[in-house]
Amino acid sequence: MYLSGHEASLDLREVVGVKAVKIPAKSSTLSFGKNAKVDENVPYCIEMQPIGPLGFSVVIITRPGNHRWRCKQVSFQCKDSSLCHQWITAIKEALKSEAFCRPKKLVVFVNPFSGKKKAVKLYRDKVLPLFELADIHVTYIETERQNHARDLLVQNSLDLKRIDGLVCVGGDGMFSEVLNGLLTFTAHDLHIEEMDRFEPVAPDIRIGIIPAGSTNTIVYTTTGTSDVVTSTLHIILGDQIGIDVNSVNVNDQFVRYSVTLLGYGYMGDLLKDSDNKRWMGPSRYSWSGTKSFLANNAYYGEIKYRLSSNSDSHPTDAVKCYSGCDICSMAGQSNSRSTSKVEISAGRDTDLQLDEQSDFMKHSNSQSSDLSGSYSDSNWRTVIGKFVAVNSVTMSCSCDLSPPGMSPYCHLGDGCMDLIMVSQCSRIEFLKFLLRTAKGEERKNLDFIQMHRVKEFSFRPLTEDSDLLSISSEENIPQSKKVKLKRQTSRTSVWNCDGEVIDQPKISVRVHCQLVKLFARGVEDPSLQDDQKRNCCSPSFDNS
Ligand SMILES: CCCCCCCCCCCCC/C=C/[C@@H](O)[C@H](COP(=O)(O)O)NC(C)=O
Numbered sequence: 001m002y003l004s005g006h007e008a009s010l011d012l013r014e015v016v017g018v019k020a021v022k023i024p025a026k027s028s029t030l031s032f033g034k035n036a037k038v039d040e041n042v043p044y045c046i047e048m049q050p051i052g053p054l055g056f057s058v059v060i061i062t063r064p065g066n067h068r069w070r071c072k073q074v075s076f077q078c079k080d081s082s083l084c085h086q087w088i089t090a091i092k093e094a095l096k097s098e099a100f101c102r103p104k105k106l107v108v109f110v111n112p113f114s115g116k117k118k119a120v121k122l123y124r125d126k127v128l129p130l131f132e133l134a135d136i137h138v139t140y141i142e143t144e145r146q147n148h149a150r151d152l153l154v155q156n157s158l159d160l161k162r163i164d165g166l167v168c169v170g171g172d173g174m175f176s177e178v179l180n181g182l183l184t185f186t187a188h189d190l191h192i193e194e195m196d197r198f199e200p201v202a203p204d205i206r207i208g209i210i211p212a213g214s215t216n217t218i219v220y221t222t223t224g225t226s227d228v229v230t231s232t233l234h235i236i237l238g239d240q241i242g243i244d245v246n247s248v249n250v251n252d253q254f255v256r257y258s259v260t261l262l263g264y265g266y267m268g269d270l271l272k273d274s275d276n277k278r279w280m281g282p283s284r285y286s287w288s289g290t291k292s293f294l295a296n297n298a299y300y301g302e303i304k305y306r307l308s309s310n311s312d313s314h315p316t317d318a319v320k321c322y323s324g325c326d327i328c329s330m331a332g333q334s335n336s337r338s339t340s341k342v343e344i345s346a347g348r349d350t351d352l353q354l355d356e357q358s359d360f361m362k363h364s365n366s367q368s369s370d371l372s373g374s375y376s377d378s379n380w381r382t383v384i385g386k387f388v389a390v391n392s393v394t395m396s397c398s399c400d401l402s403p404p405g406m407s408p409y410c411h412l413g414d415g416c417m418d419l420i421m422v423s424q425c426s427r428i429e430f431l432k433f434l435l436r437t438a439k440g441e442e443r444k445n446l447d448f449i450q451m452h453r454v455k456e457f458s459f460r461p462l463t464e465d466s467d468l469l470s471i472s473s474e475e476n477i478p479q480s481k482k483v484k485l486k487r488q489t490s491r492t493s494v495w496n497c498d499g500e501v502i503d504q505p506k507i508s509v510r511v512h513c514q515l516v517k518l519f520a521r522g523v524e525d526p527s528l529q530d531d532q533k534r535n536c537c538s539p540s541f542d543n544s
């Protein structure tokens, strides 16, 4: 759809808003007069004739680079103010069309303590003026405590059926609150109890994020940058993308939903240490990250995981998830075909038992970990070992610390997560892993790393006497070594779940394909021209 003239054409999909202006005498504008008309064959096509001093400005997006979006004004002159008014109304009406899926009413949550504590100012200075330009009606809520936003959502104090979207101004933790509140409300509204292996229901409304936090992973991964104006523009344009969500169970009880990282060992210890250093702001993660690195702790555990049935799709396949990604589109289609069908997971009952594991371990060709091994049935695999880190990511987790992300080829909406297990290794080896992660360099030749694309996984720490028995198996381990082993196995870490600590180490996790929609479109492929970027993904027209 184009607004075209003698000298320019504007793509209405990328119009942010329109406003009346006084055109300065010498400005280089496009102008039109009485003969202007809407071309019936090309919707919203307007021809312009040069005349008159009055006018209006159409604000459109530009792409200055590095995935950032900015605004630019294109001004038009009119013969008289009534004509000017007519054009403004016509464009506004066009933008309100259902085909564009633009939000008209939003609830905005601002966490005043996020990141460098600038969320309120960022919102007032940069976001609100653009929402006003786009005629978006906003209900503004500044959170007063942790879980304030979540509680308002669960109790339906905001009448969610009357709004088009929720926006959080803050970090990943703030998003997580809003996500959990929205999904819990949606389940309760349908009288669905959130329990072991229940099927969560997709909400009707989208969530937008304005980055004002410490890591801003979700924003970075879904837009390619962490930039306040860019995220605001994605919301205004009505972008939409479905992202995978995990349900996390602790001791077989559902506890919460997550979308970025579940990390045990290094990432869990880092988070736990950083939690009482919030006064440091975002740099708390570098400080605690260095401490956890120097501690070089490793933890015994058993991981069971169910591999993705698509064996062509793998964490090291070098297929990037860009806007309009084929892999995510196919996963989304097959997901909607099987709506609300409960997937029966094969294998849980057929997993080998501990005594068989110990037998396996005797014959296993362990790598750098002194005690590790794996065996499989058709879908499920089990690994037991001593790990510096067990990380599972549902999206690549790009962020400023690591622009390529924890798993650069992970997909936003393929219904899978990438499981990265780092076996016990030296500090030098772990540093190599961290640096390669930060730079997005090849890691598959590091022999202490295992990476798999999975649908679900469970973890339990090996701490009990029976576990000790299984680890030491029937080997003739002297009593003194057994005591040392017991001391080591009794040590456990915590889980980092989207930046929240889960203290209990025994968890199970399932991924739900594209369960929520965000106001975003994924990272635009930088090798494409701007018009190709526009056309490769027209998320706004999904429902047209
Ligand atoms: C020496 C070089 C260090 C390089 C580190 C490479 C790994 C970086 C991968 C980062 C993955 C971040 C996953 C995101 C997690 C967020 O949900 C969470 C919460 O973010 P928030 O505080 O709410 O913004 N942040 C953290 C650090 O746990």
Ligand SMILES: Nc1ncnc2c1ncn2[C@@H]1O[C@H](COP(=O)(O)OP(=O)(O)O)[C@@H](O)[C@H]1O
Pocket: 111, 112, 113, 114, 115, 116, 142, 143, 144, 145, 146, 147, 148, 169, 170, 171, 172, 173, 174, 175, 177, 212, 213, 214, 215, 216, 282, 499
């Ligand atoms: N008003 C508030 N006071 C204290 N904590 C809050 C408030 N609002 C939200 N929170 C909590 O603060 C935590 C961190 O918020 P977040 O916006 O992610 O910032 P950051 O990225 O700096 O961690 C989240 O767990 C969120 O639940």
Ligand SMILES: [Ca+2]
Pocket: 244, 394, 395, 410, 411, 412, 413, 414, 415, 416, 417
């Ligand atoms: Ca995924």
